[in-house]
Amino acid sequence: MNETQIRQRLRDAVGETRVPPDLRNRVEVRLGSSERMKGGSLMFGFGRTASVAAAVLALLLLAAAVIGIRAWHDSLVNSRPASPTVQNPTVSQYQAMVSHDEVYALSKQANACAVLGDACPTAEPLLAAALQKWLDDLNGTRPPSRFVYVDPELRRHVAACIRDLRAALAAYNAQDQKGMDAAIGAAVSERDTFSAEVDAIRNSRQASASGYASAVRSDQAGLTNCVACQTLAGPGQASCNVGDDFCQNNIVVAMENIDALQGDLVRDFAPDASAATDARLQMDVWTADQGLVAMDVAWSAHDQTSLQTARDAFRQAFARVVSDLAAL
């Protein structure tokens, strides 16, 4: 597909946008209201003393409101279930636990640092501690069978995010801006991945037979179109060597596609009639993912032998995934 075709397809998907005709005016009003607040011109018409008194009163009211809202927010955020609540939770209990822990962890980020950036080093220990608590909850819980393969992935990504945040803090302490940028970028990537996993867990529903069949067809097409997966697993035996950026790019892209497939399988859980085949598929998808993870580790460690071993494992697992999908 060339760039023109890609552009057209994406425009069709997003649709045309009608820009509000008065957007400029609204922006000006917004800027103006901000200035008025800043400049205190709302006090126009009062005497100087009355203005000062009103300003002090407004500040007191604002402080009271902030304290009240903060206390209310903290009570919500900290109203955690005693965790781990259940060692062997039901599907809905597990969904609630994972959902709640993610909200709790990300609220630590939102409180101190809405977007990871310059202000974040002070927030990182707080966020890492919240993520560690989440990880402890996951480690103390046996997931329902539906989530038995996504659960270890979730743990892996939460643990990696903690590791990256600690690396970011270390880089900050060393005044290493480049290292800090890299570590924060890695943490954001892990966060996006575990958020997608949580999303799949939270929205997991048993699909109807036709819905499941449709999802399987879509997954089949997805794997067929995954050039990186085909390159790594296909019969062409294209080289993939340590130090080769294209090889690493293929590993990362294949991993993202396999993660997406795993998410789809969790989101649209198989009907009872297909449960056994689906369980086998999920296991093979997980094995394929582990192969890619091992390839990534070997690539980073410049270990060509391990890279090849991991690639063989991925290739075998990927072939089983394709076969499982065809059987469904």
Add this chain to the structure above:
Amino acid sequence: MNLAPALIQDASSGDQQAFVLLVEPLLPDAFRLAIGMLRSESDAEDAVQDGVLNAWRHFGRFRPGSDLRPWLFTIVANECRHQRRNRWWSVIRTEAPGELVDKTSSSDPDTLDLRRALYRLPHDQRLVVILRFYLDLSYEEVAQTLRISTKAAKSRTYRALERLRLSPEVLPDE
């Protein structure tokens, strides 16, 4: 006559009208960026307004001579991330379908699948796709907006397209 340097100087000195004149031509694309990222018109407008307000507050950090467009888009994109999290925080991700923009009347299953896949992409991947293919930015501008190298912008675009199952024939190039 290029008014920009004078306007930038005036805006830096606190002239709000000069600042509005500078950003006005960028507002339609900023809104399109926000719609592409958020799907909700009201959220998109909030993101643009908050973004412009932040840009005004921090205009002192803008370096004269650099390009205003990627600078503003960076701020608006950050607001989109913030808006999305706020919405997620406030409604715990129970998006009301009625609030979401569905401007395309297409019933083509492939187009619908693509739209769903686009909004399941991580923020940074969706951002490169929107900047490059919806706003037609060059890879250099995409890189400036994301504050990454041009090579990294191309690589991220390639990965996002793979994820969307829109495999390019070759690595996208200028």
